[in-house]
Amino acid sequence: MDVNEVPLLEVRDLKVHFVIKKRIGGVKGVVRAVDGVSLKIRKGDVIALVGESGCGKTTLGKAIAGLVKPTEGTILWKGRDVWKMYREDPKGFFEYKLRVQYMPQDPYSAFNPSKTVFEILCTPLLKWKRVTSRAECIDYVLKILSDIKVTPPEEYIFRYPHQLSGGERQRILFALITSVEPDVVVADEPITAVDVALRVDLMNLMLEYWERRRVAYVFISHELASARYITEKTGGKIGVMYLGKFVEFGPPRAVIENPLHPYTQALVDAAPELDLEIARKKRLRLREVDIPSATNPPKGCRFHTRCPYAMDICTEKEPPLIEVENGRYVRCWLYAKR
Amino acid sequence: MEGVLELPPNVVLRAEDLSVVYKMPRGIARVVDRVTIDFRVGRVTAIVGESGSGKTMMASALMKLVPYPGKIEGRILFRSDLLGGVVDILKLSPKELRIIRWREIAMVFQGAQNSFNPTIKIKDHFLDTARAHGLDEKIALEKACKLLELVKLDPERVLESYPHQLSGGMKQRTLIALSLLLDPKVLILDEPTSALDLISQKVLIDLLKDIHERYHMTMIFITHDLPLIAGLAHYVAVMYAFKVVEFGPIDKIIRNPRHPYTVGLLKAIPPLRGELRFVKPIPGSHPDPVNPPPGCRFWPRCPLATDVCRKVEPKMVEVEKDHFVACHRWEEVEVSKLWT
Numbered sequence: 080m081d082v083n084e085v086p087l088l089e090v091r092d093l094k095v096h097f098v099i100k101k102r103i104g105g106v107k108g109v110v111r112a113v114d115g116v117s118l119k120i121r122k123g124d125v126i127a128l129v130g131e132s133g134c135g136k137t138t139l140g141k142a143i144a145g146l147v148k149p150t151e152g153t154i155l156w157k158g159r160d161v162w163k164m165y166r167e168d169p170k171g172f173f174e175y176k177l178r179v180q181y182m183p184q185d186p187y188s189a190f191n192p193s194k195t196v197f198e199i200l201c202t203p204l205l206k207w208k209r210v211t212s213r214a215e216c217i218d219y220v221l222k223i224l225s226d227i228k229v230t231p232p233e234e235y236i237f238r239y240p241h242q243l244s245g246g247e248r249q250r251i252l253f254a255l256i257t258s259v260e261p262d263v264v265v266a267d268e269p270i271t272a273v274d275v276a277l278r279v280d281l282m283n284l285m286l287e288y289w290e291r292r293r294v295a296y297v298f299i300s301h302e303l304a305s306a307r308y309i310t311e312k313t314g315g316k317i318g319v320m321y322l323g324k325f326v327e328f329g330p331p332r333a334v335i336e337n338p339l340h341p342y343t344q345a346l347v348d349a350a351p352e353l354d355l356e357i358a359r360k361k362r363l364r365l366r367e368v369d370i371p372s373a374t375n376p377p378k379g380c381r382f383h384t385r386c387p388y389a390m391d392i393c394t395e396k397e398p399p400l401i402e403v404e405n406g407r408y409v410r411c412w413l414y415a416k417r
Numbered sequence: 418m419e420g421v422l423e424l425p426p427n428v429v430l431r432a433e434d435l436s437v438v439y440k441m442p443r444g445i446a447r448v449v450d451r452v453t454i455d456f457r458v459g460r461v462t463a464i465v466g467e468s469g470s471g472k473t474m475m476a477s478a479l480m481k482l483v484p485y486p487g488k489i490e491g492r493i494l495f496r497s498d499l500l501g502g503v504v505d506i507l508k509l510s511p512k513e514l515r516i517i518r519w520r521e522i523a524m525v526f527q528g529a530q531n532s533f534n535p536t537i538k539i540k541d542h543f544l545d546t547a548r549a550h551g552l553d554e555k556i557a558l559e560k561a562c563k564l565l566e567l568v569k570l571d572p573e574r575v576l577e578s579y580p581h582q583l584s585g586g587m588k589q590r591t592l593i594a595l596s597l598l599l600d601p602k603v604l605i606l607d608e609p610t611s612a613l614d615l616i617s618q619k620v621l622i623d624l625l626k627d628i629h630e631r632y633h634m635t636m637i638f639i640t641h642d643l644p645l646i647a648g649l650a651h652y653v654a655v656m657y658a659f660k661v662v663e664f665g666p667i668d669k670i671i672r673n674p675r676h677p678y679t680v681g682l683l684k685a686i687p688p689l690r691g692e693l694r695f696v697k698p699i700p701g702s703h704p705d706p707v708n709p710p711p712g713c714r715f716w717p718r719c720p721l722a723t724d725v726c727r728k729v730e731p732k733m734v735e736v737e738k739d740h741f742v743a744c745h746r747w748e749e750v751e752v753s754k755l756w757t
């Protein structure tokens with residue numbers, strides 16, 4: 080790949096802070112949901128974001144898709160600043176929003192419960208002018224449903240969201256998101272609410288689509304084995320987030336089999352495994368079980384309050400994100416020059 | 418007058434021919450269908466199976482708490498200390514039920530972390546439970562502090578908090594502390610980790626392991642995630658289509674599964690390490706409780722199905738010590754040859 084090629088999407092030192100107001104005037108605090116993230120996404124790249132609840136995965140995903148405005152930093156679409164486009168070139172911004180689609184964490188929020196599958200799937204096709212007539216729409220929707228193996232499609236088009244199983248709902252949501260042929264799909268926890276036995280099915284659907292269209296995925300999950308499955312099959316990367324920042328980034332095998340950051344090590348210790356010998360031995364080695372508040376993140380290395388290896392410097396100075404191997408990054412004083 | 422009920426010494430709770438039946442306009446739904454299962458004293462038994470297979474219904478039936486208008490059939494034998502012997506839970510009076518629920522068998526219901534009363538403090542949740550079962554308030558609070566510490570929470574902070582001030586993982590741990598308030602000897606946990614992220618999940622699993630080691634409690638852990646309980650459970654019951662299709666010690670279930678569905682479940686889960694090319698989803702979908710397939714319920718999805726499977730329902734047989742399977746072709750089941 081040409082390193083000088085302009086990426087599809089680039090995130091530069093992104094910060095998204097939420098101000099929490101007191102009931103009667105004044106500011107109670109600032110949540111640093113995303114606090115300095117940089118990332119490049121090229122055609123067909125797959126990046127899995129993992130980390131525990133509240134670490135900023137959804138906020139980063141939404142910012143990538145232009146759904147929340149950054150507090151600081153920039154997002155470039157094919158080299159152009161998207162929030163500048165928003166003010167100066169609405170058409171360009173529209174094109175970016177069309178090309179980068181966000182698949183929400185809560186599938187119910189994406190579906191209007193009083194609309195049938197047909198009406199749901201029609202809406203974006205008409206909105207983004209993919210079809211012009213209702214007749215054309217019917218053919219298109221039937222084709223979409225048989226592509227995602229929701230069969231027989233004629234039966235499903237008249238169903239309402241509550242008449243779908245968890246797996247079917249996610250498939251239809253995926254079909255809805257991809258019906259406008261995006262270049263980047265931000266899939267926010269697509270498998271979390273799905274039965275373990277059906278997760279692979281959904282991921283395989285995403286992989287088939289990737290094979291066909293070389294779409295780029297930002298795959299958000301707190302499930303490490305699934306993050307590995309989707310990234311290893313696509314030559315992608317795993318990004319481990321902690322309190323608004325990447326603490327480790329790299330190819331799945333390296334990250335899982337040889338985790339460098341103590342937080343990544345904790346995630347690997349936490350991930351369920353079927354191997355009974357490993358499963359019976361594995362224990363979390365965190366000093367504190369609960370994550371500190373994102374309103375007031377710890378000074379120095381944000382992980383130091385829970386880290387079993389924390390040293391003096393960790394409580395004072397924030398470690399830089401350094402490249403330890405080609406394409407492998409870690410933010411920890413155990414690996415950085417002091 | 419019935420004869421005296423009995424249970425083997427190593428069994429504390431037994432469901433016998435247990436069914437849960439709903440009459441609905443579109444037909445009769447047996448959402449638990451003639452299940453027989455033993456829960457061993459001081460052991461952790463996991464009930465696994467996909468969504469809708471009847472796990473919650475079976476667990477609720479064990480406490481005679483199925484949602485109206487479900488009817489429970491069969492027997493549930495329980496060795497009760499407070500009632501002085503083995504009883505059939507389904508035959509108990511409301512008063513007797515009140516005695517054993519919470520004090521002898523406690524259950525953390527699926528999604529219960531969302532059903533905390535948002536207007537009262539955690540402290541009052543503990544006090545309410547204590548009062549309902551005649552436990553002294555002062556003793557209850559002292560105990561609450563100990564239990565909250567046990568589940569790695571700061572008692573002073575948590576007792577004075579309202580539910581919304583706690584994270585999902587903290588709420589779930591609080592619930593576990595609450596369920597232990599009256600020292601039950603059987604604890605039923607229905608999907609206690611499914612809404613939690615992986616660190617909170619593991620914290621909870623490690624805790625349950627500590628609690629089990631400390632109190633040797635009998636636990637029933639319901640989940641759709643088999644790897645999750647690999648390090649915790651001693652026995653596994655695999656449910657498919659409202660029936661238990663395989664039961665045995667976890668080592669046997671994972672290393673020598675004899676039911677094609679169990680093999681399918683094991684293969685459908687991507688491993689954290691090792692090869693990915695053996696990962697295969699189970700094709701087809703789970704049946705509806707009204708009109709399930711005749712014969713073996715798994716035949717429409719089973720690669721080994723024959724005519725017999727389509728017509729005759731397989732019986733549970735003991736294929737090796739303590740390991741039971743309901744499949745006509747269990748002898749031919751080979752992990753490497755199914756869903757290749």
Ligand SMILES: Nc1ncnc2c1ncn2[C@@H]1O[C@H](COP(=O)(O)OP(=O)(O)OP(=O)(O)O)[C@@H](O)[C@H]1O
Pocket residue numbers: 097098110111112130131132133134135136137138139184301373614
């Ligand atoms: N609109 C908002 N206003 C205020 N705070 C917010 C808002 N959205 C998110 N936050 C806070 O920002 C932080 C990051 O939230 P985010 O939803 O991005 O996390 P996440 O990693 O997606 O978590 P989860 O795994 O629970 O989905 C959290 O502390 C959250 O409470």
Ligand SMILES: Nc1ncnc2c1ncn2[C@@H]1O[C@H](COP(=O)(O)OP(=O)(O)OP(=O)(O)O)[C@@H](O)[C@H]1O
Pocket residue numbers: 439446448466467468469470471472473474475484485527641705706
């Ligand atoms: N109140 C009810 N009336 C009639 N049928 C019900 C009722 N509640 C659940 N069912 C049906 O009973 C069957 C078993 O449901 P149950 O909740 O026990 O499944 P489960 O294995 O616990 O699933 P999950 O993993 O989704 O919690 C399902 O087919 C469900 O649709």
Ligand code: SF4
Pocket residue numbers: 676677678713714715716717719720721722723726731743744745746747
């Ligand atoms: S009984 Fe037959 S259909 Fe059922 S699981 Fe065994 S082989 Fe498959």
Ligand SMILES: [Mg+2]
Pocket residue numbers: 136137138184267
């Ligand atoms: Mg999220």
Ligand SMILES: [Mg+2]
Pocket residue numbers: 472473474527607608
């Ligand atoms: Mg359930």
